[in-house]
Amino acid sequence: MKQEHKIFQGKTLGILSGGGDTPAINSSIEAVRNRASFLGYKVYGIGKGWKGLLGEGEVVDLTNQRYDGWYGGTALGSSRTNPFPSKKNPENRVPQILRNLERYKIDVLVTIGGDDTNGAAKRLYESEGIPVIGFPKTIDNDLRTRTIFHNDGKEIESVLCPGFPSAAMSIAELTASLRTTAESHSRIIVLEVMGRDAGWLTGTASFGGATLGLIPEMEITRERKVVLFESIREAYMKSRKKCLVIPVSEGVRWFDEKTGKVDVVYASSEVDEYGHPRFGGISGIIASEITRKLGIEARAQISGYYARSGPCSPYDRRLTETLADKVADLLLREDYGQMPVMKVMVSYEELEEFNTSSIDMGTIGNKPLPGDYYNVEKFSFTNAYFDFLSLILGKPNLEVFKYDFPVVKPA
Numbered sequence: 001m002k003q004e005h006k007i008f009q010g011k012t013l014g015i016l017s018g019g020g021d022t023p024a025i026n027s028s029i030e031a032v033r034n035r036a037s038f039l040g041y042k043v044y045g046i047g048k049g050w051k052g053l054l055g056e057g058e059v060v061d062l063t064n065q066r067y068d069g070w071y072g073g074t075a076l077g078s079s080r081t082n083p084f085p086s087k088k089n090p091e092n093r094v095p096q097i098l099r100n101l102e103r104y105k106i107d108v109l110v111t112i113g114g115d116d117t118n119g120a121a122k123r124l125y126e127s128e129g130i131p132v133i134g135f136p137k138t139i140d141n142d143l144r145t146r147t148i149f150h151n152d153g154k155e156i157e158s159v160l161c162p163g164f165p166s167a168a169m170s171i172a173e174l175t176a177s178l179r180t181t182a183e184s185h186s187r188i189i190v191l192e193v194m195g196r197d198a199g200w201l202t203g204t205a206s207f208g209g210a211t212l213g214l215i216p217e218m219e220i221t222r223e224r225k226v227v228l229f230e231s232i233r234e235a236y237m238k239s240r241k242k243c244l245v246i247p248v249s250e251g252v253r254w255f256d257e258k259t260g261k262v263d264v265v266y267a268s269s270e271v272d273e274y275g276h277p278r279f280g281g282i283s284g285i286i287a288s289e290i291t292r293k294l295g296i297e298a299r300a301q302i303s304g305y306y307a308r309s310g311p312c313s314p315y316d317r318r319l320t321e322t323l324a325d326k327v328a329d330l331l332l333r334e335d336y337g338q339m340p341v342m343k344v345m346v347s348y349e350e351l352e353e354f355n356t357s358s359i360d361m362g363t364i365g366n367k368p369l370p371g372d373y374y375n376v377e378k379f380s381f382t383n384a385y386f387d388f389l390s391l392i393l394g395k396p397n398l399e400v401f402k403y404d405f406p407v408v409k410p411a
């Protein structure tokens with residue numbers, strides 16, 4: 001049978017994933033691989049982000065291989081390796097990367113990552129002319145994707161990154177589950193949530209019934225702390241079963257009475273090759289202050305990697321497929337240095353290529369949770385954020401134990 005000629009026959013596309021994993025990376029790899037193969041590319045997977053292009057290289061052939069895009073994490077592995085010199089690693093690894101792209105005859109690179117991985121890719125495109133296309137990924141949902149959410153006649157510049165919908169589902173479900181143990185002990189559970197400098201993920205706890213929450217975008221100064229504790233007491237007393245789950249971002253900036261300073265709580269003094277420290281431990285501090293100041297029993301729970309783990313959600317699956325359609329379009333137009341994004345915030349059914357667009361990979365920076373989504377006076381997430389989340393998550397889980405029993409008095 002005569003071989004059908006495909007437009008990119010004889011060319012090779014490499015895919016790599018860098019930074020923290022998410023449940024939607026395998027889905028992104030599979031979706032990009034399928035479309036690129038259809039266009040005629042041989043598709044290679046590069047192991048452990050940029051690290052797989054150092055030394056002898058770590059490259060596998062993904063063309064025509066079976067793949068499970070529903071499985072979480074990344075089958076290619078990931079790292080926070082920076083091709084460019086950093087404080088942690090002063091070596092310039094760009095020559096090694098160029099050498100390996102040449103050795104493995106990779107013509108185009110698709111880099112699945114956040115600001116760091118895609119920022120480095122963009123630099124390689126600009127300084128070395130490497131054809132790259134970025135693919136968004138982060139549970140933090142803080143890349144500037146410029147996704148517009150139309151709400152109540154207003155246009156809110158929002159973010160929608162693959163990985164966030166699955167993580168959002170996990171945090172909402174975890175919050176709803178924790179409520180039953182909090183109810184049983186009339187406790188406050190302070191739930192620490194990943195997200196680095198942004199509160200997008202923390203806010204998803206409102207879908208599991210959390211009424212209050214703390215995010216990195218709002219500093220908790222000495223004065224704000226007084227108001228906060230009053231709000232916690234009030235919310236606790238108003239709650240039906242005298243219990244609360246309070247989600248707090250790992251990157252919350254908190255007034256420390258001992259030092260008299262406002263700062264985040266670091267998990268270690270180490271930074272990665274992009275200069276990021278690791279946060280962790282704020283929930284324990286807040287829980288013990290609640291017990292001490294309000295006399296209410298409080299416990300800390302760190303959700304940590306739970307948000308990042310597990311399978312891809314249906315919304316994420318379709319989102320990655322839709323964005324991969326846009327990658328195919330960018331490949332056909334040989335429009336490099338770009339990243340596909342959703343132009344508007346839509347429900348599962350409307351995740352279609354006509355709702356996508358592409359943006360310059362050099363401009364994806366960090367986008368904090370917009371003021372429209374958080375009420376600083378009430379320490380709570382707004383109805384607008386609830387509406388935003390309902391497009392991804394459907395209905396919230398606000399279920400409580402339904403029955404009240406008559407109180408028996410002694411005879």
Ligand code: F6P
Binds near residue numbers: 138140194195279
């Ligand atoms: O950026 C994703 C993220 O999960 C952040 O929310 C978190 O601060 C960080 O990665 C944790 O990184 P690591 O995998 O190095 O512990």
